[in-house]
Amino acid sequence: xxxxxxxxxxxxxxxxxxxxxSACRARFDLPEGEIYLDGNSLGAxxxxxxxxxxxxxxxxxxxxxxxxxxxxxxYPAPQxxxxxxxxxxxxxxxxxIVADSTSINLFKVLVAATRMQPGRKVxxxxxxxxxxxxxxxxxxxxxxxxELRCVEPDEVLDALxxxxxxxxxxxxxxxxxxxxxxxxxxxxxxxxGALVVWDLCHSAGAMPIELNGANADFAVGCGxxxxxxxxxxxAFVFVAERHIAHVRQPLxxxxxxxxxxxxxxxxxxxxxxxxxxxxxxxxLGVLALEAALEVFEGVDMxxxxxxxxxxxxxxxxxxxxxxxxxxxELRTPRDAEQRGxxxxxxxxxxxxxxxxxxxxxxxxxxxxxxxxxxxxTPLYTRYVDVWDSVEALREILHxxxxxxxxxxxxxxxx
Amino acid sequence: xxxxxxxxxxxxxxxxxxxxxSACRARFDLPEGEIYLDGNSLGAxxxxxxxxxxxxxxxxxxxxxxxxxxxxxxYPAPQxxxxxxxxxxxxxxxxxIVADSTSINLFKVLVAATRMQPGRKVxxxxxxxxxxxxxxxxxxxxxxxxELRCVEPDEVLDALxxxxxxxxxxxxxxxxxxxxxxxxxxxxxxxxGALVVWDLCHSAGAMPIELNGANADFAVGCGxxxxxxxxxxxAFVFVAERHIAHVRQPLxxxxxxxxxxxxxxxxxxxxxxxxxxxxxxxxLGVLALEAALEVFEGVDMxxxxxxxxxxxxxxxxxxxxxxxxxxxELRTPRDAEQRGxxxxxxxxxxxxxxxxxxxxxxxxxxxxxxxxxxxxTPLYTRYVDVWDSVEALREILHxxxxxxxxxxxxxxxx
Numbered sequence: 001x002x003x004x005x006x007x008x009x010x011x012x013x014x015x016x017x018x019x020x021x022s023a024c025r026a027r028f029d030l031p032e033g034e035i036y037l038d039g040n041s042l043g044a045x046x047x048x049x050x051x052x053x054x055x056x057x058x059x060x061x062x063x064x065x066x067x068x069x070x071x072x073x074x075y076p077a078p079q080x081x082x083x084x085x086x087x088x089x090x091x092x093x094x095x096x097i098v099a100d101s102t103s104i105n106l107f108k109v110l111v112a113a114t115r116m117q118p119g120r121k122v123x124x125x126x127x128x129x130x131x132x133x134x135x136x137x138x139x140x141x142x143x144x145x146x147e148l149r150c151v152e153p154d155e156v157l158d159a160l161x162x163x164x165x166x167x168x169x170x171x172x173x174x175x176x177x178x179x180x181x182x183x184x185x186x187x188x189x190x191x192x193g194a195l196v197v198w199d200l201c202h203s204a205g206a207m208p209i210e211l212n213g214a215n216a217d218f219a220v221g222c223g224x225x226x227x228x229x230x231x232x233x234x235a236f237v238f239v240a241e242r243h244i245a246h247v248r249q250p251l252x253x254x255x256x257x258x259x260x261x262x263x264x265x266x267x268x269x270x271x272x273x274x275x276x277x278x279x280x281x282x283x284l285g286v287l288a289l290e291a292a293l294e295v296f297e298g299v300d301m302x303x304x305x306x307x308x309x310x311x312x313x314x315x316x317x318x319x320x321x322x323x324x325x326x327x328x329e330l331r332t333p334r335d336a337e338q339r340g341x342x343x344x345x346x347x348x349x350x351x352x353x354x355x356x357x358x359x360x361x362x363x364x365x366x367x368x369x370x371x372x373x374x375x376x377t378p379l380y381t382r383y384v385d386v387w388d389s390v391e392a393l394r395e396i397l398h399x400x401x402x403x404x405x406x407x408x409x410x411x412x413x414x
Numbered sequence: 415x416x417x418x419x420x421x422x423x424x425x426x427x428x429x430x431x432x433x434x435x436s437a438c439r440a441r442f443d444l445p446e447g448e449i450y451l452d453g454n455s456l457g458a459x460x461x462x463x464x465x466x467x468x469x470x471x472x473x474x475x476x477x478x479x480x481x482x483x484x485x486x487x488x489y490p491a492p493q494x495x496x497x498x499x500x501x502x503x504x505x506x507x508x509x510x511i512v513a514d515s516t517s518i519n520l521f522k523v524l525v526a527a528t529r530m531q532p533g534r535k536v537x538x539x540x541x542x543x544x545x546x547x548x549x550x551x552x553x554x555x556x557x558x559x560x561e562l563r564c565v566e567p568d569e570v571l572d573a574l575x576x577x578x579x580x581x582x583x584x585x586x587x588x589x590x591x592x593x594x595x596x597x598x599x600x601x602x603x604x605x606x607g608a609l610v611v612w613d614l615c616h617s618a619g620a621m622p623i624e625l626n627g628a629n630a631d632f633a634v635g636c637g638x639x640x641x642x643x644x645x646x647x648x649a650f651v652f653v654a655e656r657h658i659a660h661v662r663q664p665l666x667x668x669x670x671x672x673x674x675x676x677x678x679x680x681x682x683x684x685x686x687x688x689x690x691x692x693x694x695x696x697x698l699g700v701l702a703l704e705a706a707l708e709v710f711e712g713v714d715m716x717x718x719x720x721x722x723x724x725x726x727x728x729x730x731x732x733x734x735x736x737x738x739x740x741x742x743e744l745r746t747p748r749d750a751e752q753r754g755x756x757x758x759x760x761x762x763x764x765x766x767x768x769x770x771x772x773x774x775x776x777x778x779x780x781x782x783x784x785x786x787x788x789x790x791t792p793l794y795t796r797y798v799d800v801w802d803s804v805e806a807l808r809e810i811l812h813x814x815x816x817x818x819x820x821x822x823x824x825x826x827x828x
């Protein structure tokens with residue numbers, strides 16, 4: 001987006017009036033008077049979730065009791081919710097299931113993928129990926145006798161060769177917001193015989209994703225960021241249809257069994273995506289996530305992406321105009337094609353600056369050591385939020401408002 | 415308990431009037447007019463849980479948003495809830511943490527324990543254990559190059575020798591209700607140098623447990639049975655203090671890291687029980703479980719056990735008196751010392767018999783192929799429930815009321 005006139009707040013108000021997604025904001029329960037730019041850490045609450053959960057508790061659990069596994073359709077909730085997510089990530093309904101956490105799902109698919117690649121011993125991953133991805137891959141490498149090889153993001157293609165069993169990447173980097181070309185990288189990996197695992201934590205729900213269009217093998221992702229499933233919401237896992245019958249994941253719990261309620265002594269994996277399940281599904285989390293996904297009903301993901309790009313472009317443009325000389329450096333690609341739905345700025349005092357912003361009601365995120373991270377969630381972020389947040393940031397930096405004891409003091413965890 | 419006079423319903427009413435735990439029933443929201451004897455499958459809902467969860471949703475998530483990880487103390491919820499469970503199982507607060515599912519926690523401790531036993535290659539387990547325990551152990555054996563050896567429950571002691579790395583047992587069997595002597599078996603296992611993993615799914619919250627009194631090494635257990643945490647509530651894991659610093663579990667996710675928010679590239683396990691964490695804790699489930707545990711406040715577990723034994727003894731006695739010649743066979747030990755808090759009866763038509771019981775408002779459980787399972791949860795089960803449930807069972811068997819199409823037809827899952 002390029003604009004020839006200087007930007008004003010009125011311009012942003014007009015963009016909000018013309019926004020085809022503007023009605024979606026009312027689907028969320030948001031705090032009054034705040035600008036929430038941290039939906040890529042914890043998505044906002046869809047307004048109808050409490051009523052759904054109240055019914056789950058007071059009717060289905062309290063009065064239906066054990067019968068609700070059948071009568072309230074608790075059993076198929078992981079499959080049902082997976083099918084809803086499938087629509088957002090370019091997968092078929094039977095290729096996605098909700099289970100456990102992203103870390104655990106990554107463990108499952110990495111071990112399963114190494115078993116499909118006898119004779120290959122390298123798990124190729126990227127430096128600077130979200131740490132749990134690297135930690136889990138290291139754990140898998142140790143257990144399976146593989147080697148974990150981590151390279152810089154721009155060295156990934158060159159590092160692909162016929163020793164690589166698995167390429168494990170996150171589509172959008174948690175810190176920089178940099179986005180990989182899923183289709184091109186997957187194609188190149190397949191040329192050398194590697195399988196690819198995509199982590200969609202920072203892309204699912206934030207943009208159109210075409211897993212099958214990219215011929216992806218495996219994917220995992222988070223329920224509590226752009227999918228708005230609530231704190232610690234369960235994660236999802238995708239296995240391409242062609243792989244499902246061959247996947248042997250190592251967490252062989254009873255809910256992944258072909259016939260869990262036959263209580264047989266021998267494990268036999270379920271013939272479908274259900275084999276990715278382990279224990280009993282965390283129903284409160286699954287049902288909250290299922291309800292939360294209703295906010296995507298009727299939303300064209302291309303329209304959502306268009307707004308996301310516009311929000312990020314405008315934020316960058318305003319930063320360029322307003323924050324000149326204030327010690328801020330853009331760390332997210334300017335090219336929208338190489339970007340997710342966030343903008344990251346580096347600043348030497350990023351921690352207290354973010355605390356000062358939060359105190360003013362602009363909630364972004366700090367990422368060590370020096371990143372101010374702003375997530376743009378097109379379903380509830382307004383254009384004026386972009387204007388107001390850069391304005392707040394400008395004032396804080398200009399007046400050194402961040403330089404107060406209460407902002408500098410670190411909280412135990414951030 | 416022996417009684418010299420024939421039992422009458424009045425006798426059970428009197429026992430309820432004299433029951434020191436009778437007031438605890440009001441702590442639960444139970445369906446009117448039903449007898450719930452399936453708390454060992456899904457515990458009943460503590461009445462105050464919905465209000466707690468409503469606050470979590472409408473205040474902490476919706477308005478606190480990301481700040482609630484600190485401000486609403488979400489981060490320490492797994493530790494805090496683990497500490498509450500520790501009191502019920504004879505552990506120290508810092509030895510127990512809430513995480514993931516029982517199956518996943520079992521995977522963690524089994525792999526960790528094999529790593530502590532170099533040179534030993536046998537995982538010893540029992541035939542007839544809850545299937546997920548056997549499935550997970552088989553998965554661990556395959557990954558670690560160990561051998562899974564399953565023996566009959568009464569052959570366990572004889573099978574212990576210096577090739578055994580780990581003995582993995584469930585304290586109370588899910589089907590028969592048979593209970594192991596935790597202290598004696600742990601002592602014998604230690605004599606041959608084996609580590610012991612106890613699954614407490616069918617004992618935690620149902621009786622006093624003394625993990626440290628028995629010198630136990632590891633334990634796992636379920637949050638949704640006798641702990642009443644709700645459907646698919648997160649599970650817990652215990653690591654004895656002497657082992658914590660040496661445990662290297664394989665699911666090396668970021669929440670088990672020494673400094674998760676430093677986002678370092680190398681995994682370094684947290685020095686405490688926190689190293690058993692993997693991904694972000696499923697907060698709705700953890701906070702519901704934490705709230706649910708309040709029903710144990712002020713409850714003396716010895717008093718609870720005494721009532722549990724009385725309920726089971728009386729149930730068995732009534733079955734002996736009332737069900738003679740009706741094709742029912744007791745499958746739970748008569749000796750309370752060898753028993754958990756359930757009574758299992760075998761009947762050739764157990765499935766439709768249980769359906770007929772449920773239709774009469776007596777909710778027990780069917781376990782394939784022929785088990786009627788009745789769980790006695792002393793916090794909310796009344797003595798008259800024992801009388802009324804056996805009476806219902808007698809009428810159903812006597813009149814062959816179970817032999818109706820609607821009871822014989824199998825539901826998809828039971």
